[in-house]
């Protein structure tokens with residue numbers, strides 16, 4: 001890492017998405033279009049670099065023309081036309097001129113100059129409202145990546161992440177990118193896109209690394225391997241930090257480490273309020289690799305196992321046998337605690353269960369969650385059978401996502417019954433009393449919670465979706481992040497309504513959305529009567545400490561007042577006042 005203070009410090013402000021501090025050089029990646037190595041060149045080398053650029057373009061064109069004629073033979077003119085468009089991108093005079101200028105004015109190697117210009121170009125494309133044109137960024141990335149490969153002699157070397165600890169900077173990261181990144185070297189990530197509740201952010205929290213999203217323009221501006229600090233508490237990426245800034249962050253990081261270790265000392269302690277109301281703090285997991293983290297956290301079970309992440313390594317859901325192995329392992333490792341396995345919730349901003357022929361104009365309102373499972377009974381059946389089989393190896397419950405009405409509950413339960421009958425006949429062991437729960441994350445389900453409650457054993461409120469659907473603000477769109485307010489009076493009323501309906505019907509309610517792990521809101525959620533909080537493994541000790549510090553009676557009185565409040569900020573302030581009073585040292 002170069003010495004601090006040589007270049008002026010630059011601070012980018014974004015949205016804090018996962019707490020923590022990382023101090024390391026940055027490494028810029030783009031999906032399908034990875035940053036090449038950057039180095040300075042002398043003035044005498046400028047024309048040589050411009051020649052290298054020309055040669056890489058020529059080589060790419062030759063390859064594309066060859067591909068085009070091969071494809072014409074195989075698939076006809078229509079399909080092959082795509083390569084014609086790709087060749088046109090390479091012939092775009094404005095791109096070529098800008099790369100030539102960038103090489104000369106910045107005195108940087110040709111591949112990096114090309115990369116920076118293309119990033120700018122892609123950035124502009126991504127902002128185009130027309131979805132068709134926006135989609136074309138994928139083509140451009142593809143061609144650009146091909147050109148980059150043609151700069152090297154073997155023509156096919158894919159740049160890898162550096163072999164040192166770094167902060168990953170990207171335009172966007174798909175959940176699969178985040179899950180498969182080299183965790184050993186990646187200390188944090190910073191993206192232009194995304195929001196606190198995108199799955200990328202959720203995974204970062206699960207991995208315990210800081211993340212900042214919504215950092216506009218960062219991918220283009222950042223110079224590879226520049227020294228940096230990522231502040232996941234306040235949402236900053238600081239490039240070229242001064243010696244003072246570095247010092248400040250190092251001591252902040254030490255203080256946070258001390259708080260963490262004092263919390264860890266309480267791991268596993270009972271989570272009851274000072275006046276004796278018990279709550280369960282369980283963990284959310286996406287992938288089985290998180291299990292050691294969950295066990296270390298002291299979580300009393302898994303309140304949400306997001307099985308759609310099984311799709312990470314392939315397009316299809318693994319078969320019944322493989323799913324049974326995975327679920328059984330989670331169930332037996334978590335003994336004696338319960339594991340709530342949520343059936344596939346593909347779609348939305350998550351992994352698709354199968355590529356749709358037409359892109360969904362409104363993916364969050366489209367084909368996702370239980371809708372996909374009910375439309376694919378063979379796949380649904382395999383998953384339910386696997387969950388039932390796993391219930392012989394530990395305490396398991398099943399939960400259905402995106403329920404919007406009674407008939408989806410009936411049809412889902414019918415599948416459970418059918419699978420139970422089958423396994424019974426086959427002589428396979430399973431828990432005949434397997435608890436069946438539903439996610440309350442569609443406003444219709446919250447409003448009709450009294451209709452749904454008699455049908456199930458528990459409710460788990462998915463606030464990530466419940467908020468976005470209630471206030472009509474996409475959970476991954478930074479432009480509407482301001483509207484996405486967990487303490488919006490409408491959201492609080494829906495939560496209360498859900499809990500009341502559950503209580504009236506003798507079932508329990510948990511919360512497994514990100515709101516459950518936000519300790520500013522623990523007083524409010526306890527006061528509203530929630531009985532379980534399922535949070536990222538990293539948040540378990542903090543939430544546990546918050547519960548042990550609070551009085552239920554005080555929280556209930558505060559939340560009664562909150563329910564009469566008209567403003568999100570006022571409700572947040574009410575909850576914060578109790579949080580500050582009882583565990584101010586934990587608030588960031």
Ligand code: PEP
Pocket residue numbers: 304306345441461462463464465466512513514
């Ligand atoms: C939620 O919506 O709050 C939830 C927990 O589900 P997911 O984040 O997986 O959509």
Ligand code: MG
Pocket residue numbers: 401441462464465
């Ligand atoms: Mg959800």
